[in-house]
Amino acid sequence: MNKKVEPKSNKILVSESVNLGEEGLKGQKVTDPNVMMFESEREPNFLTGSEVIKAAIKRANLDVMIAYPITPQSEAAALIGELFAEGYVREYFRGESEFAVMSQCAGAAFGGARVFTTTAGPGTLRAMENFPMWAGSRLPIQVCVTCRGINSPLSIQPDTLEMAYLLETGMLVWHAETAQDLYDWILGGFMVSEQPDVHLPLALCCDGFFVTHTKDTVMLQGEEMCLPRYDPYRSPVPCMDMECPPIRMMRDPFIMKSNYISYMTHASWQQEIHAAVERSRKHTLPIMNGSLIDTENVDREILIVASGTAVSQGREAIRLLEEEGIKVGLVKIKSIRPFPTEEVREATANAKTIFVPEFNIRGWLAREIKAILPNNERVIAGPHVAGGMTMPSEVIVEEIKKGLGIKSATMDRRG
Amino acid sequence: MEQYVVKPGPEAFLPPAAASMGIVLPDPGEAHYEGRIIDEEDAYEQIARKLLGAKVPTIFPGPLVLWKWNEKAGKKAEAIRELANALPARLIPMADYRPKYPKIDPEVEINPNHPNLTIWHNKIDACIFVGVHCHQANLALKIIRGGTDCFTIALCAQAGHEDACASFRDINVEKIKKLTETVKRLKSEGVESQALPFTQIKMTRAGRVA
Numbered sequence: 001m002n003k004k005v006e007p008k009s010n011k012i013l014v015s016e017s018v019n020l021g022e023e024g025l026k027g028q029k030v031t032d033p034n035v036m037m038f039e040s041e042r043e044p045n046f047l048t049g050s051e052v053i054k055a056a057i058k059r060a061n062l063d064v065m066i067a068y069p070i071t072p073q074s075e076a077a078a079l080i081g082e083l084f085a086e087g088y089v090r091e092y093f094r095g096e097s098e099f100a101v102m103s104q105c106a107g108a109a110f111g112g113a114r115v116f117t118t119t120a121g122p123g124t125l126r127a128m129e130n131f132p133m134w135a136g137s138r139l140p141i142q143v144c145v146t147c148r149g150i151n152s153p154l155s156i157q158p159d160t161l162e163m164a165y166l167l168e169t170g171m172l173v174w175h176a177e178t179a180q181d182l183y184d185w186i187l188g189g190f191m192v193s194e195q196p197d198v199h200l201p202l203a204l205c206c207d208g209f210f211v212t213h214t215k216d217t218v219m220l221q222g223e224e225m226c227l228p229r230y231d232p233y234r235s236p237v238p239c240m241d242m243e244c245p246p247i248r249m250m251r252d253p254f255i256m257k258s259n260y261i262s263y264m265t266h267a268s269w270q271q272e273i274h275a276a277v278e279r280s281r282k283h284t285l286p287i288m289n290g291s292l293i294d295t296e297n298v299d300r301e302i303l304i305v306a307s308g309t310a311v312s313q314g315r316e317a318i319r320l321l322e323e324e325g326i327k328v329g330l331v332k333i334k335s336i337r338p339f340p341t342e343e344v345r346e347a348t349a350n351a352k353t354i355f356v357p358e359f360n361i362r363g364w365l366a367r368e369i370k371a372i373l374p375n376n377e378r379v380i381a382g383p384h385v386a387g388g389m390t391m392p393s394e395v396i397v398e399e400i401k402k403g404l405g406i407k408s409a410t411m412d413r414r415g
Numbered sequence: 416m417e418q419y420v421v422k423p424g425p426e427a428f429l430p431p432a433a434a435s436m437g438i439v440l441p442d443p444g445e446a447h448y449e450g451r452i453i454d455e456e457d458a459y460e461q462i463a464r465k466l467l468g469a470k471v472p473t474i475f476p477g478p479l480v481l482w483k484w485n486e487k488a489g490k491k492a493e494a495i496r497e498l499a500n501a502l503p504a505r506l507i508p509m510a511d512y513r514p515k516y517p518k519i520d521p522e523v524e525i526n527p528n529h530p531n532l533t534i535w536h537n538k539i540d541a542c543i544f545v546g547v548h549c550h551q552a553n554l555a556l557k558i559i560r561g562g563t564d565c566f567t568i569a570l571c572a573q574a575g576h577e578d579a580c581a582s583f584r585d586i587n588v589e590k591i592k593k594l595t596e597t598v599k600r601l602k603s604e605g606v607e608s609q610a611l612p613f614t615q616i617k618m619t620r621a622g623r624v625a
Contacts, residue, residue: 138550261528264429268432275578279439
């Protein structure tokens with residue numbers, strides 16, 4: 001139903017069995033995530049997205065990180081290796097391929113560990129079989145997906161097409177716009193996906209290079225604090241039990257028993273995974289400032305609705321249009337799964353035209369939005385760039401003017 | 416669209432998960448009844464009355480309370496036994512989640528993959544899930560709602576179950592004892608148990624002995 005959940009308390013629920021104040025790795029103090037995320041003092045740091053991933057993992061009380069090189073996530077994976085060498089991560093090793101990495105992540109999570117990994121583009125697709133397996137097994141693994149091109153001819157450059165493949169895996173899928181989002185959501189992501197009523201993997205996506213390889217000012221807490229450890233006793237399925245589902249089902253699946261009951265059990269199992277995605281809404285609200293979307297001036301007739309760095313480009317396009325007297329509002333979608341259906345409906349209720357700029361050629365976000373809005377002829381899918389192209393704000397300006405029937409200088413000689 | 420209500424079935428060939436129909440789990444201090452969030456204090460009496468009014472009230476203790484894997488589990492098991500005696504209610508264990516083929520013995524066990532068999536066989540009209548891992552509980556509760564008219568109650572140690580007709584969250588020994596006390600108080604006030612006469616089963620590793 002994709003129902004909007006109103007925040008009752010802006011608080012992260014923490015396991016009662018966690019001993020706050022005890023010593024974590026390297027003498028860090030295990031801190032209530034509410035204090036750590038919302039109350040503790042932060043200092044500005046000028047970092048790349050990759051360095052920000054390292055900074056978050058340093059404070060994440062992480063058990064296992066498994067690495068495999070693929071651009072543009074390789075730097076982050078290597079930096080977490082440094083954390084292991086320094087003693088801030090309990091276990092770290094390199095897998096044989098992305099498929100192996102994601103399988104090894106599953107093994108570690110089945111054993112009750114907090115697990116993190118990073119991947120990108122063809123690596124995401126190579127590992128794909130594992131993602132619905134993670135979700136079906138209710139493993140709260142976090143994978144940071146630094147999006148890049150996936151198709152042949154090869155491109156290592158930014159492109160968000162791989163996110164479209166993640167949408168129905170049963171994972172939570174979030175899309176960070178900035179390095180600050182990335183930092184806050186890595187830490188908050190563990191707290192959401194490890195809730196017993198959620199307990200699902202999280203694909204935390206960001207746009208490769210634009211976020212991972214550019215520097216930005218990011219507000220970080222002190223290094224002396226870390227998250228509470230993952231509590232596997234709250235898992236909604238037994239930990240590493242070879243005789244019971246979900247592990248049992250990998251060698252003895254329901255489907256091998258050809259009867260109605262087995263099929264219905266499998267269908268119900270799938271429903272429960274997607275029910276858990278829905279349950280994540282209320283736990284995500286504190287992490288995302290009270291809503292799965294951010295809005296600016298949504299009372300205007302023209303809106304840009306976007307996710308990831310397309311939001312930043314949209315924001316600049318709005319400034320340029322404002323100089324010409326054209327007023328445009330903005331909706332930033334932060335969570336793609338669960339999808340903020342009601343929130344987007346409310347935010348776009350008064351809009352006459354909705355533009356959806358995307359860093360992929362197919363426009364999967366525009367499709368998602370068209371599927372939930374009444375009068376969806378209002379939605380203009382574009383502009384689109386892909387394969388590593390930048391999306392100058394002027395391109396969005398041109399698209400909006402074209403959509404409104406206003407003549408504008410063409411951008412076809414740029415690039 | 417009208418707000419979905421989590422009521423006993425039989426609901427559908429494949430009923431939806433309640434969370435997908437917009438039912439949200441209670442926060443600490445709350446419970447839910449038929450999908451509505453209510454104060455936890457109010458839930459004790461509503462649930463106790465439902466159990467006392469049933470002809471075949473049954474408790475399904477799952478592996479987290481059947482096996483004494485820590486001291487707390489042992490104490491919880493004792494509290495559940497007291498509740499079963501106070502009602503009175505049948506105790507039918509869910510020992511583990513292994514799929515059993517061709518089928519279970521529905522008189523003495525329940526399995527999350529086909530819980531409806533046990534409900535149908537024993538004509539159970541109100542049941543409690545306790546000590547069952549959350550994913551397995553939701554699976555079973557939804558299947559029961561789909562194919563039976565049993566009123567399901569979940570005593571959950573974690574976040575609660577919107578797929579049950581009623582559920583507590585953060586259940587512990589004290590809360591189970593409080594539910595037992597509520598049952599006893601209602602009975603002392605004249606609310607009679609409607610449970611049909613039965614003999615509590617006794618089992619060993621070899622199977623049923625009584």
